[in-house]
Amino acid sequence: MLELRNVSYQIDNRKIIQEINLKIESGETIAVVGPSGSGKSTLFRLINNLISPTQGELYLNGDAYETINPEELRMEVSYLLQESDLFDRTIGDNLAFPANIRNDKFNRKRAKALLKAVGLGHYNFNTSVSHLSGGERQRITIARQLMYKPKILLLDEATSALDIHNSEKIESLIFKLADEGVSILWITHSNDQSMRHFQKRIRIVDGQIEKEEDLR
Template sequence: MSILSLENVKYSFENTNILNGIDLKISKGDCVSIIGTSGSGKSTLLKLCSDLISPTSGSISFYEKDYNSYEPINLRKQISYCVQIPYLFGDTVYQNLSYPFKIRKQEVNKDKIIKFMKKLNLDESYLEKGINSLSGGEKQRVALIRNLLYKPEILLLDEVTSGLDSQNAKIVQDLIKDLNEDGVTVMWITHSLEQSESIFNKRIQIEQGKIVKEEILK
């Protein structure tokens, strides 16, 4: 059974065709890298998969049920999208990392937060830091933690290591590998050919709004 499938998905914006007929099936447990030139439609694909925008035509299914049959909030809890340029709100890191618990009306699990922070090379003191004092790479890691505090069925990543040095990029990559081995299906946009082969079992290439190549890597 496919966990995610797209059938002849097209997307246009302001009379510009961005995606031109995407057919794609993702199996549960896949770890898929997505490559392609800038403007090829990669980020638009993830926005569609995360239900942030709707296709102009075609259909998208989760566990073989059309997206339109799901309540949007419940769907987005299961399909988590981490964008390239992180959006942090409020004043502090703690406000961002406590948010996933609060929207579920659950008690904030500070130990769980700190555990994830340590995995991504951020110590506990960061909880009280103001978001405007963080570097781009620190913001990326905080945003990623916010997405992972509740394990999603599908994790969509858009260049989430672009602002990181090689050491922290490897730390993030290893964490994503562990999550994938624990059952999380991953789709990850990367501009690095080396990274696109590292932990993935599949790779797709998008150009001019179409999938031009699908590869099995292992």
Template sequence: MIMLNFSKVSYENHGKNILKNINAHIEEGDYISIVGPSGSGKSTFLKLCNNLISPSSGSISYKGKDMLSYNPIELRKEISYCFQTPYLFGDKVIDNLHFPYEIRNKKFDIKRAEYLCDLFNLHKKILDEKITNLSGGEKQRIALMRNLIFPSNILLLDEITSALDSENTLIIENIIYKLNNAGTTILWITHNKEQSVKYANKLLTIEDGKVKSLEVLK
């Protein structure tokens, strides 16, 4: 099943062409590494994937329906984006893990939060830590935990291990690999060549705002 389909998609910002005539499709269960030079349009492509921004021209469909026909909030429950620079809010870590429950009108599950702490190699005491006291790597992991509280159909990852050491990078890679094996479609921007081919089944290269290649790896 084709989850996302880009048809002649371009994106302009302040008169600058960021993406140009993008044609691509993402199939259910794909694990796609997105690579290319800095400033080539990779993050813009990812933001288009869940309507954080809309195309200047062309169309994007999700599950065969025009993406613009979906309620944005509901769409982003199914297509979840984790930024390279983590955006945490509230006063404490636990405030961020409450949020996914609040927008779904569900009761907070502390056991789920503690399970994710353990999975991400974080002590559960961090839940009561002020976000201002966190390291860059801890903030990245908390942001990803927030995305994973509830399962999504597609997970969009933008350089999410850039602030992590090798041990914690490996932990995150294994978590994402297991999610993919369980059925989550993955799109992951990375500048790490080894990481880009480690688990991915496809390698999407974007250069100068265009799709240079979409290589099948396995």
């Protein structure tokens, strides 16, 4: 489904990503680990087409990234950042945003189901996000990201602000998507989390894949 061929990224003379080769199949789940500053988030920005490689090629279903409309590509490859980036309005406004940018109808039934799945079913669409805690805001961000099912879901420390109970809720929701064919790449600094659910674990050090483990 997704393939990186000799992908590198550098700024001036500093190589941040160095000749990464990686194949990700439909429904595959991969934990991405490594020290801070090793290039993990830059790798995700490349996969999400937020930046372009200075060397190498990325392919989605055999098509080179440069031949795919950028907006279409980002709908297929969804990137959930570590920080909450909600609009300072209501829960409903935030959950409706993905439909608005697609000129589509807001699926209220799916939105309610996702709110319940992330443990926020007691709130309604008119609740202002300004009243929510940091962990609740993060869960709303996750629900918004999942209003449409992508082909590939990138998560960068997506449960960092959550307690164990709510983190496990989110993990359950995310890995059900993998059962439906969504490929999951998840940056985590939790060794326990990186060993749960995942089929593979790759360790990135100094912009290179130092180790790739099969956890199946």
